[in-house]
Amino acid sequence: MPAALVGISHSPLIGKNDPAPDVLAAVDEAVTDARAFIAAFAPDLVVLYAPDHYNGFFYREMPPFCLATEANAVGDFGSAAGPLSVDGEAARTLADGALARGVDLTVSARMTVDHGFVQPLQVLFGGIDQVPVVPIFVNGVAAPFGPVSRIRALGTAIGLAAADLDRRVLFIGSGGLSHDPPVPILAGAPPRVADGLIEGHPPTPEQRARGEERVVQAGRAYAGGSTSMIAINPAWDELVLDTFAGGRLEDVDAWTVEWMGAEGGGSGHETRAWIAAFASLAATGAYSMTSRFYRPIPEWIAGFAVATALPSGQRDEGLTARPGGLPSKP
Numbered sequence: 001m002p003a004a005l006v007g008i009s010h011s012p013l014i015g016k017n018d019p020a021p022d023v024l025a026a027v028d029e030a031v032t033d034a035r036a037f038i039a040a041f042a043p044d045l046v047v048l049y050a051p052d053h054y055n056g057f058f059y060r061e062m063p064p065f066c067l068a069t070e071a072n073a074v075g076d077f078g079s080a081a082g083p084l085s086v087d088g089e090a091a092r093t094l095a096d097g098a099l100a101r102g103v104d105l106t107v108s109a110r111m112t113v114d115h116g117f118v119q120p121l122q123v124l125f126g127g128i129d130q131v132p133v134v135p136i137f138v139n140g141v142a143a144p145f146g147p148v149s150r151i152r153a154l155g156t157a158i159g160l161a162a163a164d165l166d167r168r169v170l171f172i173g174s175g176g177l178s179h180d181p182p183v184p185i186l187a188g189a190p191p192r193v194a195d196g197l198i199e200g201h202p203p204t205p206e207q208r209a210r211g212e213e214r215v216v217q218a219g220r221a222y223a224g225g226s227t228s229m230i231a232i233n234p235a236w237d238e239l240v241l242d243t244f245a246g247g248r249l250e251d252v253d254a255w256t257v258e259w260m261g262a263e264g265g266g267s268g269h270e271t272r273a274w275i276a277a278f279a280s281l282a283a284t285g286a287y288s289m290t291s292r293f294y295r296p297i298p299e300w301i302a303g304f305a306v307a308t309a310l311p312s313g314q315r316d317e318g319l320t321a322r323p324g325g326l327p328s329k330p
């Protein structure tokens, strides 16, 4: 099966609290390269792994992961709202394939998604309805978290199931890398906040605007150095990217929940979406990372990365967006 991968961080602060122009230009170039990579590959199906930020999944029941056969975006932080162009038939086939391979996958027949899913679709494809997609939620913010080995197992099972589809499949992982935005935490939350995290009452427009402004202000404080949030951790982020680049995905099975949180921050678990995507690609055979970009961007509260990868055979056939190979690290 022709396959490809893009990993891309997201941040709702993009365009709202931007870094210096040279950093912005470097991100733009990496994203432009990723778009060219996608255009060269010409996928006819996207499997998109992404987290949620208490817009679609709540503690009334919080699965570790969940595949959607239909999905609607809420339009948080000014992102696009409305239905995603979900390929329901492919979604059901992938769900069956993952379940048949022993992964206890939850399925949603109408998933609510937020900027975690929407931003990569807008940035890479120009909209949420431009390409057939199978959205797969991977919990990256709501503790407790299960072992990372189960995320790798999910990605592997989905990758094997996708290989039976006879489609050109692009796997995308959205999120991370290290970052610690002010996403609420259930443990110790005041009763009113806890109730919201459990029940998921839809916020009024005023409540949503207040919550989003709080995140923008947190980004400004973070960039100004006055904050109690865990700092972005470039050394950990490079370790994560090195692991993917080296094809050493089994290593992630030894990554403990505690270690990931301590090194990667409260939302460092969004890196799980990347792990699932790389495991899916690896299930189709050996792969090569074909481009790699990383910058710590406190203005966006993100260790921000963009990476592309192809099965080694496809790369040898010349299907790569970067003929010169892996660009050097910044």
Ligand SMILES: O=C(O)/C=C/c1cccc(O)c1O
Residues within 6 Å of the ligand: 010, 011, 012, 013, 053, 175, 176, 179, 181, 182, 183, 215, 267, 270, 300, 301, 302
């Ligand atoms: O508050 C939210 O919903 C999310 C904030 C955020 C900030 C920075 C990076 C991310 O990945 C986020 O989800």
Ligand SMILES: [Fe+2]
Residues within 6 Å of the ligand: 010, 051, 053, 116, 175, 176, 267, 270
């Ligand atoms: Fe996020």
